[in-house]
Amino acid sequence: MNTVNVKINNREYAVPANSTVLEAARYAGIDIPTLCYLKDINEIGACRLCLVEVKGARGLVTACVYPVNEGMEIFTNTPKIRNARKMNLELVLSAHKKKCLTCIRSTTCELQSLCNEYGVDEDFFKGRTNHYDLDTSTPYIVRDNEKCILCRRCVAACKNMQGIGVIGANDRGFDTHIASAFEKSLDETSCIGCGQCIVACPVGALYEKDDTAKVLEALADPTKHVVICTAPSVRATIGECFDYAPGTDVEGKMVSAIKALGFEGVYDMNLTADLTIMEEATEFLERMKEGKNLPLITSCSPGWIKYCEHYFPEFTDNLSTCKSPQQMFGAMFKTYYAEKMGIDPKDIFFVSAIPCTAKKFEVTRDHQSAAGVPDVDVAITTRELARMIKQAGIEFRTLEDGKFDNPFDIGSGAGAIFGATGGVMEAALRTAAEVIEGKKLEKLDFDDVRGTQGIKRATYKLGGKEIRVAVASGTANAKRLLESVKNGEKVDFIEIMACPGGCVNGGGQPTQPAVVRNNVNLRELRAKVLYTADKNMDVRKSHENSAVKKIYDEYFGHPGSHKAHEVLHTSYVKRGL
Amino acid sequence: MKKKLTTVAFSGTDEQKKELDELIAQHKDEKGALMPVLQGAQAIYGYLPIEVQKDIALQMGVSLSEVYGVASFYSQFILNPKGDYAVSVCLGTACYVKGSGQIMEKLESLLGIKGGEITKDRKFSLDATRCIGACGLAPVLTVNEEVYGRLTPDMLEGILKKYN
Structure with a gap:
């Protein structure tokens, strides 16, 4: 295995040459938070939770897609990083339907646990929120876009992992939302109901239709x-x-x-x-x-x-x-x-x-x-x-x-x-x-x-x-x-x-x-x-x-x-x- | 802005379909071919209805969702056909300050459609545009290539009549 020498938080490590900063940190026993990243499925650097400092790089970089190279010096836990991650979480939360008490994913929600870790104030940014109807058209999946954080893991699971692609990001800017083409409900598409989108979702935006x-x-x-x-x-x-x-x-x-x-x-x-x-x-x-x-x-x-x-x-x-x-x-x-x-x-x-x-x-x-x-x-x-x-x-x-x-x-x-x-x-x-x-x-x-x-x-x-x-x-x-x-x-x-x-x-x-x-x-x-x-x-x-x-x-x-x-x-x- | 979906029935012709097939065949194996194909398709049909997007998705081996994602992202792609007379109201800063909001509202009630839509007889379509650079004439609207300036709401009925 080819390795390169890097410094992570001032300590030296030899890590595989083709790894990302996220993977290298993992070798060093450090877990960098992610919301959008799923290995081999969704590697788009979109959620900006995995921000780290790399000496010489301009600004903070996204660890999930940033490759390591010889002599790289990486910092994963500086005040600058913690502040940036915290603010990004606060921004994500500002447009998120915060019905956490009764949410189906409460205690298994990745956003919830990160907010908890970073001491986020859930009302820090008060702004506009978009209204979306629940999609309950199929007997198996419910989509609640008001909880969606646009990480696109479901889109990637459907398209890249399953080769299907009945959902995607529609419209742009603040109106961006995950849905089927021409806003069709899921039962009007060729969705197969495998539910891989549900297990990919970090929050409560996708869940099974509860029949209990x-x-x-x-x-x-x-x-x-x-x-x-x-x-x-x-x-x-x-x-x-x-x-x-x-x-x-x-x-x-x-x-x-x-x-x-x-x-x-x-x-x-x-x-x-x-x-x-x-x-x-x-x-x-x-x-x-x-x-x-x-x-x-x-x-x-x-x-x-x-x-x-x-x-x-x-x-x-x-x-x-x-x-x-x-x-x-x-x-x-x-x-x-x-x-x-x-x-x-x-x-x-x-x-x-x-x-x-x-x-x-x-x-x-x-x-x-x-x-x-x-x-x-x-x-x-x-x-x-x-x-x-x-x-x-x-x-x-x-x-x-x-x-x-x-x-x-x-x-x-x-x-x-x-x-x-x-x-x-x-x-x-x-x-x-x-x-x-x-x-x-x-x-x-x-x-x-x-x-x-x-x-x-x-x-x-x-x-x-x-x-x-x-x-x-x-x-x-x-x-x-x-x-x-x-x-x-x-x-x-x-x-x-x-x-x-x-x-x-x-x-x-x-x-x-x-x-x-x-x-x-x-x-x-x-x-x-x-x-x-x-x-x-x-x-x-x-x-x-x-x-x-x-x-x-x-x-x-x-x-x-x-x-x-x-x-x-x-x-x-x-x-x- | 969220794009409005059309309620107008698709009326593509065989010639248009032939032109589209040729266009797709020409771009099929190129990387990033979706954009030029969508642009070309819009030039052929005037807009990008679901029938055309489905055809593009099937022939290019990508999902409809991906095609629609691109079509709904870029403001130059339109999902509603334009009428014989495309009415565009400038909502740029100067026009807006001079009351183009009321102009838009009045047109919506006169035509019975919202911005981004088309009348049932496909005669008029109504859109809001950004600054068209005629701020000295604010508020301004255009009907196809013709420009009307220094508008007041009570002038609108007369303007529309010219095209009826």
Whole structure:
């Protein structure tokens, strides 16, 4: 590694030659505040919070985009800098709707914590403020532009990270605001609902549409059977809302907390992840046999589905017709289980706890109501679930570990890894390989499809036949992969997740401030929880899940059966732009 | 200032579309091509309606949001078509002091539109402009290339009549 020698606050350091002042300071153990900067995504030097002094430079410079060079002398904490940062915060605040007491981001707001650190007077500058209406047009995202500080992180997440770009800065000067072209509401655009803008937002200008009131209302209704299932990745992240370090598995406490909220049944979505694999692996083998609609592309990620429908409608026939694990659970519960227990599906209120905002859209889609009522009544994000637990006064950290409820308490290791990019592919390969080969796999780890890279490719030999697989996460990567397939790349099976890194990095996951996002590999830490869980499980293959076998024996018959198709499969539309 | 969106229906012709396609093809692989393409498109259509911006976004492989961001940023790009007669009222300092604010208000009520808009029959459009350098005649307005000075509100009806 090439290094250069710099002085930071009069102390000498050798730092990598291509680093910025912000990164160099990090090496020296100094955190420089930022509001707009997100590593590799938004490097525009706009918020001017990261101002530092560089000897010989004219004025203060923005550390996030200023490269270091040999002999540079940097100062990060002089009175001049502190005053400049403080004044910039006061200016930002002057046009910010200061409803901090009730703001959804209170205590996790990056602006709030910086103002606190710098002792800012919130009424120092009194000036004009602009009025903007809330955009509540979609079932998943709310935009409150009166709280927006124009850092453009959401714009960058949408455009640079996801390759979508349905929002941008409109107009100029004091009228500048973030919105869609021609001031259209978000539901009129080709937004896919991934929610990456929400987790990028440093303040409360973007948040999920909160559905917890509906859940609380149902819980208070004695005529309703209110049950919940939790997605594979929620147990790997919800701890972050209760001050656990990222990458802490809190499955047991999460289950206990949900039980304390009063749900009649708390179930593991890993189970329907396994069910998805049974259906999808069958579908894959059939399509391979017929050579039709290949490559098969996974359908678990509703953000990806909407992306495909808008931006690559020519690939909708390639999508697996399998419902997502969330929808499969609701559908299976309101048909099979309702019949078995003699409950009217209308009296069931099915909640799913998911890492995802796009799932709020998914529950409203057509052909997602196997029992004549919506498969899933409400989808709440990891953040909303944590909010409900806090509101109920449940001491999360002191809870004993609880267990999911019978009979939907069993998930295999294959189901567990659904929450990380490559997980669905690996789970499907484990099952497809054993079905094709007709014998037990010696090695269950398909390492080539693991890891947080945007696109992964591998070839496996199954039953004497080469199977080419590819995995993409983040829709910008999906776009790259699909363009390559359009240009003739031969692939048989593709897994796509809308969010970079998969569900562990979903738009419904706990927000983390820029300082964490920029310096910690959240995707990897969170995914590790799932791979560790998988490794420690006795059952690591979907087709060996006894609960899934029972469901087939008692209701569906076999994977891909007529009944399975009626309940567990769905259809897509070509939306276009 | 926040730009006003048009309510006028798009009426682009095949010739205009052909001209636009040629323009985009000519600039497509250049860096920073969006500005000249938008300028050219405005020269072709007289303004930049959503239909044209969408076409530009698709053909140039950028998002509509990015195109609109540029179009709404620069004051030279207009999102509303101009009428057959473009009425511009100078709101520069001298004219303003001499009462061009009232001139503007009166015109808005006579034409039934706000500044930045166009009448339904597309005959008149109304805009506020910065100083046009005719301060000696303040307050001033222009209709296309013609200049009217030393205005009082009661003169306006007569001026508009000339174009009806």
